[in-house]
Amino acid sequence: MKISEIAQRLGLEICCGNCEQEVFHGCSGDLLSEVMSHAKPSSIWVTVQSHVNIVAVAAISGIRAIVLCNDHKYPQETIVKAEHEGICLLKTNKSAFEIAGLLYSIGIKP
Amino acid sequence: MSITEIMNHSVISVRPDRTLRQVKEILRIKRISGLPVVDSSRKLIGIVSIEDIIKALEGGYIDDTVENRMTKDVVSIESTATLKEVIEFFEKWSYGRFPVVDGEKRLVGIVTKNDVMMALLAKLGLVYLHDERRREVLDSPEYFARSLLTGERLDKSGADFYFSIDYFDINLAGVGASKLRQFLLSKGVDEKTARRVSIATYEAETNVVIHSGSTGAIYCFIKPESIFVRVEDTGKGIEDVELAMREGYSTAPDYVRELGFGAGMGLANMKRCSDNMIVMSKVGAGVVVEMEFLRGREAKG
Numbered sequence A: 001m002k003i004s005e006i007a008q009r010l011g012l013e014i015c016c017g018n019c020e021q022e023v024f025h026g027c028s029g030d031l032l033s034e035v036m037s038h039a040k041p042s043s044i045w046v047t048v049q050s051h052v053n054i055v056a057v058a059a060i061s062g063i064r065a066i067v068l069c070n071d072h073k074y075p076q077e078t079i080v081k082a083e084h085e086g087i088c089l090l091k092t093n094k095s096a097f098e099i100a101g102l103l104y105s106i107g108i109k110p
Numbered sequence B: 001m002s003i004t005e006i007m008n009h010s011v012i013s014v015r016p017d018r019t020l021r022q023v024k025e026i027l028r029i030k031r032i033s034g035l036p037v038v039d040s041s042r043k044l045i046g047i048v049s050i051e052d053i054i055k056a057l058e059g060g061y062i063d064d065t066v067e068n069r070m071t072k073d074v075v076s077i078e079s080t081a082t083l084k085e086v087i088e089f090f091e092k093w094s095y096g097r098f099p100v101v102d103g104e105k106r107l108v109g110i111v112t113k114n115d116v117m118m119a120l121l122a123k124l125g126l127v128y129l130h131d132e133r134r135r136e137v138l139d140s141p142e143y144f145a146r147s148l149l150t151g152e153r154l155d156k157s158g159a160d161f162y163f164s165i166d167y168f169d170i171n172l173a174g175v176g177a178s179k180l181r182q183f184l185l186s187k188g189v190d191e192k193t194a195r196r197v198s199i200a201t202y203e204a205e206t207n208v209v210i211h212s213g214s215t216g217a218i219y220c221f222i223k224p225e226s227i228f229v230r231v232e233d234t235g236k237g238i239e240d241v242e243l244a245m246r247e248g249y250s251t252a253p254d255y256v257r258e259l260g261f262g263a264g265m266g267l268a269n270m271k272r273c274s275d276n277m278i279v280m281s282k283v284g285a286g287v288v289v290e291m292e293f294l295r296g297r298e299a300k301g
């Protein structure tokens, strides 16, 4: 599913990146090594981590979009790096639990 | 685990009518220190050790037959024994090896302490150098010049990829691994392999930045069948590598935990992503991680 379609259906705010990419899988977590070990390529990541390291984690493990929950804000550094790496950054005031449930319900696979 | 999985099946034995001088030659040529004695139906009837040979040389009876001088009440283990029972045997008797026999007392193998240790390490899934070899490597001035995995001299200047981990800023963690990923893709390495390599390298790189308190380097060699990566640092080292390898073990300070590091999963990730891995460390001298990735394979588990 296209990231732009997900953003629209879940009411996510788009901060940067190419939203015309497709994602098929989802993962959630705030521990970077854990995400690295579980995330599949072409996936969307639900987290409350916003600092710049999340971009390297995403780029290396094939995550194409990150959803930052609970109304946390991305530091400018993170946005700059994500733009450089082509990672799509999204944000929402909903909780990670709610976002994961919604993603699942629209057909994003674990 | 049963003893048949860990013992040496191709056991060398000797007949009782041979002389001790012949035994001496076998021990010398095969570089072993004892031989089980079997009769014509392969039944275990005794054992001769290097000690018996020394005594024979001293006592001037080296041309005597094995039968006259062997130890007859030899302690053997049944081939149905478990690993636990084998370990108990080594505890109970001070011998270095035990012949393994079947239900009819026929010799089927031999087991040494080293076999037991290797079996345990294999079970841990760890390629881990045993103590002697480890000390040898660590004490040698070539500690940083030889490959742990292959034992060969590493021509680091000939590496296909080199990255110096010379930053301490945790925000930069993973730049080397990201560059390596790009590099591998540009060299036509398939996407899945590149992903495995870069995840494992990311973990090793962040460990250098977070834990070593020092700088380090990433070397990568692209081979036709595999990708070889070595990440090394000259920092404080790891006191107990086995403990550090355990999933969930972490000494990460609080400020990096807040950033999502410190799950204690880094080393476990490296092991999962690679096909072969060795971690070697000397406290105060640094850590070396070597990993081999066979090309065109999925990650384990």
Ligand SMILES: Nc1ncnc2c1ncn2[C@@H]1O[C@H](COP(=O)(O)OP(=O)(O)OP(=O)(O)O)[C@@H](O)[C@H]1O
Binding pocket: A032, A033, A034, B203, B207, B208, B210, B211, B212, B213, B233, B235, B236, B237, B238, B244, B245, B249, B250, B251, B252, B260, B261, B262, B263, B264, B265, B266, B267, B268, B287
């Ligand atoms: N290069 C190193 N120098 C010194 N200590 C290290 C090094 N690499 C690992 N360690 C030690 O090994 C422990 C386990 O490392 P591992 O990568 O598995 O977990 P972590 O780095 O603590 O957490 P995570 O990788 O999940 O963020 C570390 O907490 C640290 O004590």
Ligand SMILES: [Mg+2]
Binding pocket: B203, B206, B207, B262, B265, B266, B267
């Ligand atoms: Mg780590």
